[in-house]
Amino acid sequence: SQQGCDPFAQTQRSKLQHRRARINQQINKEMRMRAGAENLFRATSNHKVKETVALELSYVNSNLQLLKEELEELNSSVDVYQNDSESISVPMIPLGLKETKELDLLVPLKDFISEHYGEEGVLFEKEIKEFMELRQAMRTPSRNEAGLELLMEYYNQLYFVDNRFFPPTKTLGVFFHWYDSLTGVPSHQRALAFEKGSVLFNLGALHTQIGARQDRASLPGLNQAIDAFQKAAGAFNYLKENFSNAPSLDMSAASLTMLVRLMVAQVQECVFEKMTLLHAQNDFMACLQLAQEAARVEDVYSLVHQTMSQPHVKDYVPFSWTTMVHVKSEHFKALSHYFAAVALCDCPAPSDAELLEQEKAFLQFHVTMPEGPSLCVLLQDPEERRKLGKAHLKKAIMKHEEAMRIHGLCKILRKMDILQEVLSFAHKRSLSKYSEIDHEEDFFETGEAPDIHPKTHQKPEIKSPNFSQVKVTDLFHRLGPLSVFSAKNKWYPARRVHLMRGENGFGFTLRGDSPVLIAGVIPGGCAAEAGLKEGDYIISVNGKDCKWSKHAEVVQLLKSTGKEGVDIGVITLQGSECPKAADRKAAAMSSGSGMLKSNKENSRKSLMNSKSASTLLVWSKKSKRSKKSTYSGVPFTAVGDNEAMY
Numbered sequence: 001s002q003q004g005c006d007p008f009a010q011t012q013r014s015k016l017q018h019r020r021a022r023i024n025q026q027i028n029k030e031m032r033m034r035a036g037a038e039n040l041f042r043a044t045s046n047h048k049v050k051e052t053v054a055l056e057l058s059y060v061n062s063n064l065q066l067l068k069e070e071l072e073e074l075n076s077s078v079d080v081y082q083n084d085s086e087s088i089s090v091p092m093i094p095l096g097l098k099e100t101k102e103l104d105l106l107v108p109l110k111d112f113i114s115e116h117y118g119e120e121g122v123l124f125e126k127e128i129k130e131f132m133e134l135r136q137a138m139r140t141p142s143r144n145e146a147g148l149e150l151l152m153e154y155y156n157q158l159y160f161v162d163n164r165f166f167p168p169t170k171t172l173g174v175f176f177h178w179y180d181s182l183t184g185v186p187s188h189q190r191a192l193a194f195e196k197g198s199v200l201f202n203l204g205a206l207h208t209q210i211g212a213r214q215d216r217a218s219l220p221g222l223n224q225a226i227d228a229f230q231k232a233a234g235a236f237n238y239l240k241e242n243f244s245n246a247p248s249l250d251m252s253a254a255s256l257t258m259l260v261r262l263m264v265a266q267v268q269e270c271v272f273e274k275m276t277l278l279h280a281q282n283d284f285m286a287c288l289q290l291a292q293e294a295a296r297v298e299d300v301y302s303l304v305h306q307t308m309s310q311p312h313v314k315d316y317v318p319f320s321w322t323t324m325v326h327v328k329s330e331h332f333k334a335l336s337h338y339f340a341a342v343a344l345c346d347c348p349a350p351s352d353a354e355l356l357e358q359e360k361a362f363l364q365f366h367v368t369m370p371e372g373p374s375l376c377v378l379l380q381d382p383e384e385r386r387k388l389g390k391a392h393l394k395k396a397i398m399k400h401e402e403a404m405r406i407h408g409l410c411k412i413l414r415k416m417d418i419l420q421e422v423l424s425f426a427h428k429r430s431l432s433k434y435s436e437i438d439h440e441e442d443f444f445e446t447g448e449a450p451d452i453h454p455k456t457h458q459k460p461e462i463k464s465p466n467f468s469q470v471k472v473t474d475l476f477h478r479l480g481p482l483s484v485f486s487a488k489n490k491w492y493p494a495r496r497v498h499l500m501r502g503e504n505g506f507g508f509t510l511r512g513d514s515p516v517l518i519a520g521v522i523p524g525g526c527a528a529e530a531g532l533k534e535g536d537y538i539i540s541v542n543g544k545d546c547k548w549s550k551h552a553e554v555v556q557l558l559k560s561t562g563k564e565g566v567d568i569g570v571i572t573l574q575g576s577e578c579p580k581a582a583d584r585k586a587a588a589m590s591s592g593s594g595m596l597k598s599n600k601e602n603s604r605k606s607l608m609n610s611k612s613a614s615t616l617l618v619w620s621k622k623s624k625r626s627k628k629s630t631y632s633g634v635p636f637t638a639v640g641d642n643e644a645m646y
Contacts, residue, residue, distance in 0.1 A: 021099050023071045024179040027064065028186045034060045071184045089273070090328070090422050092225070092266050093321055094212040095205040095259070098198050098250070100139060101177040105132055108172050112165050117479055118493060127475045131157065138199065143209050151203045152470040155196065160474040160482070162192050167487040180248040181205065182255070182316050187247040197243045197251055203465060204235030204259070211266065216273055226270045227463075233263035234463040249316050258307045258317065260462065262325070265300040267460035269328070272297050275457070284350070287343035288361055289457065294336035296454035301329035323410040324419070327403050331423060334399035336452045337392040338430050340365075344389035345437050349380055366450040386437055391449035393434045400427035480547035481514045484537060490574040494539060495531070500565040502526040506558065515539055515547050516554045518570070533572060540569035 037060060041053045109128045110121030138154040141147030165172060171190040178198040179186050187194070211228030215221035240256035249255055272293045279286035308314060308322045350358045359375050370378075370388055378384045404423050407413050414420075479485045499506060507525020511517045515537040521527050539547050541557040546569075549557075558566060 020071065020096055020184070023067055024099050024184045024186065027067050027071070027184040028179075030060050030064050030067065031185065034064070068183060089216040089418075090269070090331075091324075091416065091418055092208075092212040092229075092269075093262060093324060094208040096181055097141075097202045097205050098181045099179045100198065103132070103135060103174065103176065105174060108174050109165060112172065113479070116167075116487065116490075117485065119479065124476065124478070127478070131161065131475050138202075141202070141206055143206065143213065147206055148203065148210075149470050151199055151206065152465070152467060153472055155199045155203070156467055156470060156472040157475060158192065158196050158199070160472075160476060162196075163482050163486045163488075164474075164476050164479060165487055166192050178248065180316075181250045182318070183249055185248065189247055193243060194247065197239055197246060200235055200239045200243075200465070201251055204232045204239070207232035207235060208263065216270060219274065219277060222270050222274045222277070226267050226274075226460075229263045229267045229270065230461050230463045231465070233260045233267070233460070235465050236260045236263065237462050238464050252312075254310065254312050255316075258304070258313055261300070261304045261307050262321075264460045264462070265297070265304045265325070265328075268297050268300045268456065269332075271456060271458045271460070272332070281342065282346055284343050284347035284354075284358060285361060287339050287347060288365055289455075291336045291339035291343065291452050292365070292455040293457070294332045294339060295452040296456040298329050298332040298336060299454045301325050301332065305329055318412075320410050320412040323406060323413055327407045327413070327419070327423070330399050330403035330406060331426065333451075334396045334403060334426065334430065337396035337399065337449060338426070338433070340449070340452055341389040341392040341396065341430075341433060341437075344385040344392070345433070349382060349385070355379065364455075365453060367453050368450045370450055371447060387447075388449065390434070390437055391447045393430055393437070394446050395449045396430045397427070397434060400430055477548075480539070484515055484571075484573070485547070491571045492574060494569050494571050497530045497532055497568045497570060498565055499530045499532070499568055500526055501561065508532060510538075510551065510554065513550045516549065516551055532568070532570065536570040536572050538568055538570055540567075542567050 034057065037053050037057045041050060041057065044050055044053070106125065106128055110124065113119050113121040113124050134154050134157060138150050141150045173190065175188040175190055176192070176195040176198070177186060177188040178194065181201065207228045211225045211232060214225040214228070216225055236256045236259045239251065240253055240260070243251070244253075246252055272290070275290055275293050279290060281287065305322065305325045308317045308325060314322065355376070358379055362375050362379065370391075372378065372388070373381070373384055378388065400423065404427065407419065407423060474482070484491075502525065504522075504525065506527050507522040508518050508527040509520040511519040518527070518532055518534060518536045518538065521532055521534050538554055539545070541554060542561075544557065546554055546557070
């Protein structure tokens with residue numbers, strides 16, 4: 001069976017998750033106190049009581065504020081998730097996992113199995129415990145492929161649990177409790193969709209932690225980081241597109257949009273780092289490319305910064321994240337101008353053969369054309385190149401200084417030495433390049449360098465989760481094939497029928513596998529006499545369970561009966577009883593093919609009209625239809641191709 005991490009292993013990361021859990025619980029307690037105090041404040045007319053309660057409320061609110069600040073500081077503990085290599089890489093932003101409370105499903109599932117499936121709930125204790133162990137393990141996934149697979153396995157298992165135990169019109173009465181990853185505020189819901197959504201969120205969050213810990217000083221490390229951030233973006237995007245009305249802020253559409261954009265920006269930053277590893281720094285075309293890649297990174301981080309600054313988002317995104325994103329957009333703008341200067345000042349002037357190619361590249365390099373001579377002249381004149389290079393460096397230095405200024409405004413980032421080092425290294429490098437190309441006798445006014453046109457050679461992909469890569473078997477498959485034995489179907493109690501074989505056989509036609517369906521009953525035949533009906537499913541023959549049996553197996557069991565006849569167990573789905581032939585025609589005329597669809601719509605509507613509709617997290621994904629043809633209540637008169645008469 002799958003194992004989570006040992007939650008007591010005192011790694012840096014688990015200490016962090018522990019502190020998160022503790023703060024979550026304290027926030028929960030304070031919020032309960034606040035709700036109680038607010039109710040009392042509204043209900044009482046006693047002036048003295050009102051004053052006392054108001055005082056208590058202000059105390060609780062300031063406590064909550066402190067707890068949220070402490071949580072924000074934890075959310076900003078970027079360094080815990082970085083790798084241990086010696087090289088300096090700019091830190092990336094990882095997400096903490098959502099915490100959940102333990103859940104005891106033993107009694108609710110046993111009860112449901114007895115009531116709905118008519119089976120002994122006790123006989124399924126092993127499966128229920130196995131499912132609960134899987135849920136327990138998935139709360140502390142390890143930060144690697146095995147952890148991801150564990151979350152996927154649980155998510156896939158929820159597909160079966162949903163179909164087996166969650167009918168469309170009522171709930172199990174169990175609450176799923178999850179804490180908001182960004183604010184620590186608890187939410188709970190009866191809808192299984194909330195559980196599914198939270199697991200998906202954690203899948204994305206785990207990818208961000210795996211991405212942040214890669215050693216990005218090497219090509220393999222960079223490629224793994226790119227892959228991880230792309231998959232994180234895919235998980236958040238999938239969540240946004242398939243779930244709605246989330247009860248917690250971290251899973252709201254605005255928040256998920258922000259997280260997808262943040263991940264895309266982190267991918268783009270890795271792509272830039274990859275280019276710096278691969279390219280020679282004294283090649284003109286390579287330097288232009290680096291400048292354009294840096295401008296692209298600046299572009300995507302500016303978008304993330306705008307997204308984080310929106311009214312609904314900025315209240316719960318950690319200030320350190322918003323600041324870091326802002327710092328990065330300025331930092332990469334500075335780098336784009338720095339590499340433009342290097343291309344102009346450090347790379348040799350083009351030979352005649354190279355001129356055309358370089359001119360073409362330079363034409364598309366700036367957002368607006370630089371003032372001065374034509375490109376052809378500029379590229380061949382070292383003095384003109386130096387002039388434009390100097391203008392680019394001047395802009396770079398201004399942007400480096402701006403990045404350092406913004407960085408200094410956030411006390412959490414000020415503690416982050418790595419970022420500080422990266423910024424000051426880049427700043428010094430631009431300054432020394434400037435002093436290298438600055439001549440004392442320069443009398444010209446350094447012009448305004450135009451911005452660099454953003455362009456990338458590797459567009460980030462948003463990689464949706466590939467759920468099929470982790471195969472799971474339905475833990476509750478003993479209940480029978482899902483096409484029939486599901487929470488949404490209802491059937492009459494199983495009937496035992498004793499059947500004798502007449503000279504013309506049993507007098508029915510059978511169709512399909514697992515379970516085999518009685519497709520037709522011959523009037524006056526043995527089957528009709530015994531009380532078998534069209535639309536009955538055979539679930540046992542002579543006490544042998546046949547829910548999963550193939551057609552041929554059931555036929556073989558029936559054929560091997562002697563004079564004493566055979567005991568057949570059957571069930572009839574409610575709503576699938578066959579109408580009489582005359583009514584049948586009328587029904588077919590009036591309902592036509594609209595029957596299934598409207599049924600589905602009605603069950604959806606009744607769900608939406610129920611009192612809790614506003615708090616329901618609607619799992620709006622189209623439910624996967626079972627591959628086996630389900631019996632839709634349309635009676636068969638003729639014997640079809642895949643039916644046989646017995």
